Amino acid sequence: MSTKDVALDWISENSTRIIEISDKIWEYAELPLKEYKSSNLLMSELQKHGYKVTRGVADLPTAFIASYGEGEPVIGILGEYDALPGLSQKPIPRKEPLKNGAPGHGCGHNIHGTSGIAAAIAVKTAIEKDAHGSVKFFGCPAEETVIGKVFMVQEGVFDNVDTVLSHHPGSMNAADLLSTNAMNSVKFHFKGIAAHAASSPDQGKSALDAVELMNTGVNFLREHVIQEARIHYVIEDGGKAPNIVPSRANSWYYIRAPERWQVESIYNKVLNIAKGADLMVGTTHEVQFITGTHNKLPNVKLSELVTENMRMIGAPEYSKEELDFAKKIADTIPLEEKKNALKKKKILQWEKLVDVVIDTSIHEPWGLGETLTASTDVGDVSWKTPTIEFWTATYPLGIPGHSWQKVAVSKTSLGHKSLIFAAKVLAGSAIDLLTNNTLLKEVHTAFLESKKNKIYKSPLPPDAKPPIPD
Ligand SMILES: [Zn+2]
Structure with a gap:
């Protein structure tokens, strides 16, 4: 045998x-x-x-x-x-x-x-x-x-x-x-200032606004990336109650493309969009790199x-x-x-x-x-x-x-x-x-x-x- x-x-x-x-x-x-x-x-x-x-x-x-x-x-x-x-x-x-x-x-x-x-x-x-x-x-x-x-x-x-x-x-x-596809999996944690959403919204900075503006920016980016790319996200935390301006919010992104260098190129653009969201809202954010693959x-x-x-x-x-x-x-x-x-x-x-x-x-x-x-x-x-x-x-x-x-x-x-x-x-x-x-x-x-x-x-x-x- x-x-x-x-x-x-x-x-x-x-x-x-x-x-x-x-x-x-x-x-x-x-x-x-x-x-x-x-x-x-x-x-x-x-x-x-x-x-x-x-x-x-x-x-x-x-x-x-x-x-x-x-x-x-x-x-x-x-x-x-x-x-x-x-x-x-x-x-x-x-x-x-x-x-x-x-x-x-x-x-x-x-x-x-x-x-x-x-x-x-x-x-x-x-x-x-x-x-x-x-x-x-x-x-x-x-x-x-x-x-x-x-x-x-x-x-x-x-x-x-x-x-x-x-x-x-x-x-x-x-x-x-x-x-x-190669891929990056990354979370964006935005930090703002909480305030009464009705009586003192002028004193608040909404982390959720930053998350949403970042998503809007990325959605506009879609037209200007290679055809084969895939970008998808969820909002993991969008605040706790409508009457409080959210001081914390975060999104989770996957960015995919056929080659590693293409993922990195798109990822760098997404990082800039997150910075743009901060400028618009007055928030700050941290990037948590979860994983990436070839x-x-x-x-x-x-x-x-x-x-x-x-x-x-x-x-x-x-x-x-x-x-x-x-x-x-x-x-x-x-x-x-x-x-x-x-x-x-x-x-x-x-x-x-x-x-x-x-x-x-x-x-x-x-x-x-x-x-x-x-x-x-x-x-x-x-x-x-x-x-x-x-x-x-x-x-x-x-x-x-x-x-x-x-x-x-x-x-x-x-x-x-x-x-x-x-x-x-x-x-x-x-x-x-x-x-x-x-x-x-x-x-x-x-x-x-x-x-x-x-x-x-x-x-x-x-x-x-x-x-x-x-
Ligand atoms: Zn499987």
Whole structure:
């Protein structure tokens, strides 16, 4: 039996336990930087199988590294496990919260973390049999707020890792070459003077006015930024009562663009607009830099490797009940929305997928030079070491990200099948990299080509600390 077969068999034989872990994390549904139960479950499973665990890396209490093996090469596997606020949902094909207002796994990170540990343990069984090198599983918190991996990269935890593999549940089996937007996440805290809003407004300076004038300025800026940029904000605090001129108010901005330097250029304009708001109102303000991230660098060789492994293993097939469930979920989305969702993936001949409910094909990598509008902290890892983030078909095509539909599917057999498939693809690809030095060199050459001689600089200020909630 080949080393790869040893790993793949381990996953098949242990699929009940793997699914149980994914479903448990789905039930925990913990918010970013609060994923204590989820990270503990993943850590204890890895320890049980001989992994050495270091918890609380990079000042992140729910981040961890689990290591097995000795020497080179060092293959990294990423796992995420944070949920999203307000998305609680039962695993049924109609909108019905499990618990009103509670968080839910609307990005499938219960599957994400679990496919990673299952692959790590499977690869360990193969190393024991007949392979050499090391595996490091990176437990990455707070992906949804784009925090975890940026701080982990700044701490240097990926510095001596030869390559990194990451899976994410999606609607296609694909290792595409699309990039993601670079981003800054920043809060603006304005300070004014409180006064009676009716009897002495002339003595007040409204921090809320400054927030609103800043937003107006930024809304005018939109016409004068590159087409691909995205700027969005919320007002976190707009004052306490209408009869008091607000002395404090704050907004929270995301600024996104395809490249880091484009984000920084727009960000500098936004900083000036905030100063302009102060001049108009007579307030002062502080800038709180929460996090930033780079665009994701594709790796052609890793995409090919993952695609080959997908084909070798074979995509899951579905029963009539599973297809009926998928159809009910798919029918909650109007056809126009589905068409737009497919078009946004920038895949050639997307029209052919319009009538497909759940996509069982394995796509050739596509999208080199194209950028998706969302951002991920996998971007920063991809600038440190060759990295692939691939997708397995979990959700019916056209279902939006961060939705009740995704929460529902993430705990059904559709989710379970994509989890087992992904774990096998991760394990198979990791074993190829551990046992084929020429392949690893080609992956590294592709990495240097995609970096184009640019040097990585953390978007974080040197003294930045992660915003750990109380
Ligand atoms: Zn996600």
